[in-house]
Amino acid sequence: MNYGAIEAGGTKFVLAIGNKEGEILERKSIQTRDPKETMDEVISFFKEKDIRTLGLGCFGPLELNKGKEKYGYITSTPKEKWVNFDILGTLQKALNIPVSISTDVSCAALGEVTFGEFKNEPTLLYITIGTGIGGGYVIDGKIHNGMLHPELGHILVTKNPQDTYKGFCRFHENCLEGLAAGPANEGRTGLKGNEIPDSHESFEFIAKYIAEALMNYILVLSPTKIVLGGGVMDRSFIFLKIRENVLKLLNGYILTDELQDIEHYIVSPSLMNNSGIKGALALALKAETED
């Protein structure tokens, strides 16, 4: 018997059936509309399948504290129709199987340590740098949530005085997401993402912002592996700039084997664009053994 997996995003939902080995046997992408329409399609996809459990990696913020009344709800998202939507309850009720939920980015981290090249990495931080910036953290195979769940795209960075772009985050003047996610690059250059030449100085700015954030993540979380995914990171030259800046900023303050081999410390996702959906599959496997 197989397992179900959902990667629920703001523009599309990826639905998949997979097995214990992490193989995706069937996959379907559907467009994200309002909750009723979208969930009807999700449910009818899985209803026909014979699955033991379902894992759901979802856009947030989510309530992930099992003690709370709204456990499994999407809470204060800017996607208005989805505010306060009980996505976990809806799936559990309709499918009548165990469903396990986490953020999309935490699932991506879990996917990498469960089915990726970084299997059994003690502590892995996954960050996606795309239309937004988010991250998830897995410690000894377990997703870390804490009070809410990491929202590490919004940490503050030092604005480069030569960067005249004001940032697009409506909450914070100088947070990482507002200055370094895809829309920031477009806002700064006035060009569409794929039209911006590699040589544009915007990449210098964002590489430094991302490096400053990584320095802080390293000092706070001390991960043994950092994986950077998302559209912005598709340009591999940015990795070089980021690694260089991380070492410059740390300035020898911490010395570890990992930092000395930084090409293997700050890396691309080993599962390419499948970290998230495979992580949701890993979550489904956990749903079988955990309460």
Added chain:
Amino acid sequence: MNYGAIEAGGTKFVLAIGNKEGEILERKSIQTRDPKETMDEVISFFKEKDIRTLGLGCFGPLELNKGKEKYGYITSTPKEKWVNFDILGTLQKALNIPVSISTDVSCAALGEVTFGEFKNEPTLLYITIGTGIGGGYVIDGKIHNGMLHPELGHILVTKNPQDTYKGFCRFHENCLEGLAAGPANEGRTGLKGNEIPDSHESFEFIAKYIAEALMNYILVLSPTKIVLGGGVMDRSFIFLKIRENVLKLLNGYILTDELQDIEHYIVSPSLMNNSGIKGALALALKAETED
């Protein structure tokens, strides 16, 4: 039978005997000198006692990865005589009992969740703001180390343009420690710590730097409780300024019950100055059951 505990600092070592209930039955402070002299005194104190295990909270950086050759060593400390000193091995060899080691600040966090008012707090971040700034993080009763261990005092903060003080960290121009620890306050004001009046603008600067760091810790770690200890935090009015600035900086981006009750979220140590030594005692108890 009782347990031994050491809080090893750069100026003094606190040695204690305690029981399972977290009571300190005997305590002695000795001055930190060179390793040989200091450790001789430490060892002769514990040799006479009948203890099952020993917990050691130590200044760092430390090698805490059990797979590494230098596990249990103090590594690249600025205290030159202690560089590359095998403090764990020295104690184990001399006392021939299980010894467990962690950083002093991680022990403080562990003390608070084991014997303090914050018993069973799911995730607690302890930060000390004194002659330096350091922190430790406990998740489900377990100290988090990762690649090295948290070094979160050195995260970068946005320099206030009105603050002309250059910071004292020799590694980073605008890290939290360099701008907000005790020596920064003294450097900025030209006064001894206890002579600086509460009304001095230096406290406005440091409250904002600390708040910015806390905002970042909240977004990255998402702790369910934050405890601020250390000499600088003895002035309770700073708590008010910090809490106010944290909420201002987060600007409603994350909404949790904990943040709505911020007086009980960002708090003083419940064990006063005993968080560290009681945490070392908690570590000794763990040494009995864990390998």
